[in-house]
Amino acid sequence: MLEVKNLSVYVQHERDEVQVVQDISFQVPKGKVVGIVGESGSGKSMICTTIIGLFNQSRRVEGDIFYKGELLLNKSKKEMRNLRGKEIALIMQNPMSMFNPMLSIGDHFVETLQAHSDVSKKEARLRALEQVARYRLPGGQVLNKYPHELSGGMLQRIMIAIAVSHEPSLLIADEPTTALDTMTQLLILDELQAYRQNSGASMLIVSHDLGVIARAADELIVMRGGKMVEYGPAALVLHNPLHPYTQALLAVKETGRSLDELVEHYDEPVVEPLVECQPGYWVRQ
Amino acid sequence: MIKRNKRLPLIISSSLVGLLVIMALFEPLLMPNDPYATNIAMKLQGYSAAYPLGTDHLGRCILSRLIAGAKVSLLTTFSILIVTIIISLAVGITAGYIGGLVDTVLMRLCDILLALPNFIFALVIVGTLGGGLFNMFIGIVCVTWVWYARLIRNMVLSLKEAQYVKYAQVTGVSRLNIARVHILPFVFPQILLLKLIGLGSTILLISELSFLGLGVTAPMAEWGMMISDSKTYLLSNPMLMFIPGVMISLTVLIFNWFGDTVRNALDPKTL
Amino acid sequence: MSRFLARRIGSMVLALWGVSLLAFFLIRVIPVDPVEAYFAINQLPASKEAMDAIREEQGLNKPLLSQYANWIWHVLQFDFGKSFGSKSDVANDLIKKLWVTLRISAAALFFVVCISVSIGVLSAVKHSSLFDRLTRTTIFMIASMPSFWLAFILIYVVGLKWGILPLMGWGTWQHMILPSLTLALGLCPYYIRLIRTSIVEQMQQPHVLYARARGLKESVIIRNYLLKGTLPPLLTSLAMSCGILLGGAAVVEVVFTIPGVGRYILVAMEARDYVVLQGFILLIGFFYIVINFAADIVCAMIDPRIRLKGGEQ
Numbered sequence: 001m002l003e004v005k006n007l008s009v010y011v012q013h014e015r016d017e018v019q020v021v022q023d024i025s026f027q028v029p030k031g032k033v034v035g036i037v038g039e040s041g042s043g044k045s046m047i048c049t050t051i052i053g054l055f056n057q058s059r060r061v062e063g064d065i066f067y068k069g070e071l072l073l074n075k076s077k078k079e080m081r082n083l084r085g086k087e088i089a090l091i092m093q094n095p096m097s098m099f100n101p102m103l104s105i106g107d108h109f110v111e112t113l114q115a116h117s118d119v120s121k122k123e124a125r126l127r128a129l130e131q132v133a134r135y136r137l138p139g140g141q142v143l144n145k146y147p148h149e150l151s152g153g154m155l156q157r158i159m160i161a162i163a164v165s166h167e168p169s170l171l172i173a174d175e176p177t178t179a180l181d182t183m184t185q186l187l188i189l190d191e192l193q194a195y196r197q198n199s200g201a202s203m204l205i206v207s208h209d210l211g212v213i214a215r216a217a218d219e220l221i222v223m224r225g226g227k228m229v230e231y232g233p234a235a236l237v238l239h240n241p242l243h244p245y246t247q248a249l250l251a252v253k254e255t256g257r258s259l260d261e262l263v264e265h266y267d268e269p270v271v272e273p274l275v276e277c278q279p280g281y282w283v284r285q
Numbered sequence: 286m287i288k289r290n291k292r293l294p295l296i297i298s299s300s301l302v303g304l305l306v307i308m309a310l311f312e313p314l315l316m317p318n319d320p321y322a323t324n325i326a327m328k329l330q331g332y333s334a335a336y337p338l339g340t341d342h343l344g345r346c347i348l349s350r351l352i353a354g355a356k357v358s359l360l361t362t363f364s365i366l367i368v369t370i371i372i373s374l375a376v377g378i379t380a381g382y383i384g385g386l387v388d389t390v391l392m393r394l395c396d397i398l399l400a401l402p403n404f405i406f407a408l409v410i411v412g413t414l415g416g417g418l419f420n421m422f423i424g425i426v427c428v429t430w431v432w433y434a435r436l437i438r439n440m441v442l443s444l445k446e447a448q449y450v451k452y453a454q455v456t457g458v459s460r461l462n463i464a465r466v467h468i469l470p471f472v473f474p475q476i477l478l479l480k481l482i483g484l485g486s487t488i489l490l491i492s493e494l495s496f497l498g499l500g501v502t503a504p505m506a507e508w509g510m511m512i513s514d515s516k517t518y519l520l521s522n523p524m525l526m527f528i529p530g531v532m533i534s535l536t537v538l539i540f541n542w543f544g545d546t547v548r549n550a551l552d553p554k555t556l
Numbered sequence: 557m558s559r560f561l562a563r564r565i566g567s568m569v570l571a572l573w574g575v576s577l578l579a580f581f582l583i584r585v586i587p588v589d590p591v592e593a594y595f596a597i598n599q600l601p602a603s604k605e606a607m608d609a610i611r612e613e614q615g616l617n618k619p620l621l622s623q624y625a626n627w628i629w630h631v632l633q634f635d636f637g638k639s640f641g642s643k644s645d646v647a648n649d650l651i652k653k654l655w656v657t658l659r660i661s662a663a664a665l666f667f668v669v670c671i672s673v674s675i676g677v678l679s680a681v682k683h684s685s686l687f688d689r690l691t692r693t694t695i696f697m698i699a700s701m702p703s704f705w706l707a708f709i710l711i712y713v714v715g716l717k718w719g720i721l722p723l724m725g726w727g728t729w730q731h732m733i734l735p736s737l738t739l740a741l742g743l744c745p746y747y748i749r750l751i752r753t754s755i756v757e758q759m760q761q762p763h764v765l766y767a768r769a770r771g772l773k774e775s776v777i778i779r780n781y782l783l784k785g786t787l788p789p790l791l792t793s794l795a796m797s798c799g800i801l802l803g804g805a806a807v808v809e810v811v812f813t814i815p816g817v818g819r820y821i822l823v824a825m826e827a828r829d830y831v832v833l834q835g836f837i838l839l840i841g842f843f844y845i846v847i848n849f850a851a852d853i854v855c856a857m858i859d860p861r862i863r864l865k866g867g868e869q
């Protein structure tokens with residue numbers, strides 16, 4: 001479904017160019033969920049926005065991204081726009097600031113539906129109602145509400161409902177559960193899982209929370225400082241991590257401390273080459 | 286933007302302001318002629334060695350009058366600056382710090398004064414007082430302090446909530462001392478900066494009122510009035526109107542630029 | 557919304573009452589006695605009897621409060637009294653003159669919106685480009701020019717050198733172009749800057765990124781995100797500018813010799829005609845407050861956050 005090959009991303013920082021993603025390669029097979037885990041600033045979000053082509057001249061990209069066998073980086077602006085939201089949907093973090101404060105939730109549904117299909121406002125509104133019902137959001141009320149009247153968890157669930165309204169075949173979720181309470185986190189993960197099972201879509205979930213990834217992912221990528229540290233089947237990586245950084249990550253999870261603490265304690269640079277230790281399992285050794 | 290990039294514009298703009306101030310302070314030394322000496326025989330002359338920028342309809346030296354006008358404009362502007370800062374600080378800090386009824390009364394007064402467009406308010410005050418430099422000064426001060434007083438009051442209100450101010454209150458520091466030590470030093474630079482940015486518009490306001498005949502009285506040299514005087518000679522002597530206008534624009538430009546560079550140097554976010 | 561409306565109407569009524577106080581007492585607080593000034597200016601023999609007779613006639617010897625009540629009572633019936641000097645009906649005169657000024661101001665607002673929205677949007681979309689830098693330098697220079705001087709330059713170039721528009725006076729629509737353009741030029745720098753900054757700011761908002769992520773068309777993003785977000789500050793400023801326009805009109809009316817309210821009031825001030833002055837303050841204040849009120853209501857209709865806050869600042 002999605003294949004990323006030797007992706008490197010550079011951003012302009014004042015006068016210098018900084019490499020934030022270094023030579024990443026991975027695949028998201030059809031119907032599978034791939035998780036990317038790592039501390040904040042490890043370049044995870046950068047990968048998401050690069051895949052769907054949401055960046056300006058201040059970002060330079062090397063490598064190839066294939067979607068259904070087609071090169072995404074070569075596509076025109078218009079082609080990319082047609083893909084975004086329809087074929088590839090993005091669920092973003094900080095739902096509180098992601099909605100236009102001057103438009104109602106219903107307006108957000110309608111404009112998204114109208115962006116990719118030729119429907120009237122009325123039809124779009126009906127489809128939005130169906131979608132809202134399917135995700136057990138509080139019906140017609142929610143559509144007339146404005147973003148600031150709703151909680152972050154509710155907005156995140158609405159974001160999912162909007163994202164899947166065009167039945168995309170690839171769903172990219174960038175920190176979908178951050179800053180939400182545990183109950184809502186579980187609800188959201190269930191909703192994502194349900195969509196995958198019903199539609200057979202692929203998913204790329206990015207998080208700094210191993211718990212989230214452990215629940216959802218089939219395959220797991222561990223990132224540190226823009227580099228891939230370990231990449232393999234989720235079950236293996238989680239239960240028998242090979243790289244010391246992954247081990248440290250898991251240890252942090254056990255003790256329930258925050259990942260930011262880890263950044264301070266774990267300061268070994270990642271220099272080893274990436275080796276395929278068994279088929280489909282890569283680690284730096 | 287890097288700090289170094291901001292220093293150069295700041296140096297240039299402040300030296301230009303300095304130049305204007307020097308011109309206003311040492312005006313008698315710079316003037317080639319007496320700006321008030323009329324000489325009908327020499328009226329509406331072009332450029333000459335004696336009159337570098339020519340003469341006006343009464344035969345007065347234009348260059349000398351421009352320089353004399355600088356003094357009037359800048360002196361008035363700076364005195365307005367100082368007086369409005371004092372009034373608005375006094376009212377703003379009193380309202381914000383004492384609060385309660387005093388605050389309500391002062392702020393309602395501000396509301397009422399702000400209900401009228403600024404320029405019209407100034408116009409009415411100056412008009413009823415009867416023109417003249419001093420009355421114009423009163424009129425402009427009357428309208429400008431209000432807005433700043435409100436701003437200061439809001440600043441003081443948020444400062445009052447700061448921990449160190451609360452601590453000072455608990456430990457029994459007197460109100461006056463808290464205002465002097467904790468509030469004034471914080472509020473003053475911000476207001477000064479805002480006023481510096483607004484200097485250009487004060488100069489414009491002075492020239493506009495003078496143009497309407499409500500500012501400086503007759504023989505005194507003022508740029509706005511010089512333009513007003515030259516109205517009738519637009520056809521024959523457009524330069525008469527052009528030169529003082531350039532002078533006003535340049536002065537305002539320099540002050541606006543100065544305000545901008547000061548703000549940019551202090552606050553990197555605005556760029 | 558209804559709570560917001562109620563609060564806003566309440567504060568408007570309060571402001572209107574405040575303006576009436578201002579209009580009435582300003583003339584009386586100022587240490588110039590209108591009757592004395594009137595005699596002095598019109599060079600009438602200032603005998604005590606003659607002055608007292610005028611005071612009697614105008615009701616100026618009654619207690620202030622009863623004067624105020626009497627004045628308000630008449631104002632509510634739209635009777636602003638008779639001019640001190642010419643004895644003509646003030647309400648009638650003011651409305652007639654204000655109509656002229658309003659037409660110039662409206663044309664100026666039209667120019668302001670057209671010029672600054674197009675240049676501001678272009679400047680923001682292509683920000684840091686040559687066009688953007690050129691615009692910023694130009695508006696910085698225009699912002700430094702006094703309006704009356706700009707007016708003379710326009711008269712000189714467009715009227716005298718090119719001869720395509722009438723220089724001065726009032727009558728046809730051609731007479732309106734230069735004055736309103738002068739007023740507009742004075743405001744454009746501010747508005748171009750406002751629109752440019754607002755749109756550049758909007759473009760960096762995360763919700764615009766999310767809109768792009770959903771594949772919205774660029775035209776929808778400009779309309780529903782960038783322009784819509786700019787509308788509330790723009791409307792509020794435009795309402796404030798109505799005040800600046802009415803005031804600035806005085807200068808422009810003098811330059812172009814237009815029989816508007818600004819020139820009328822300058823004449824009245826010359827004559828210390830306090831009846832006209834207080835009527836003028838009241839009318840302009842009323843107008844200004846109502847316009848600001850309308851702008852606030854429209855903003856609240858566009859932006860739900862304003863409604864929720866209930867009109868607090």
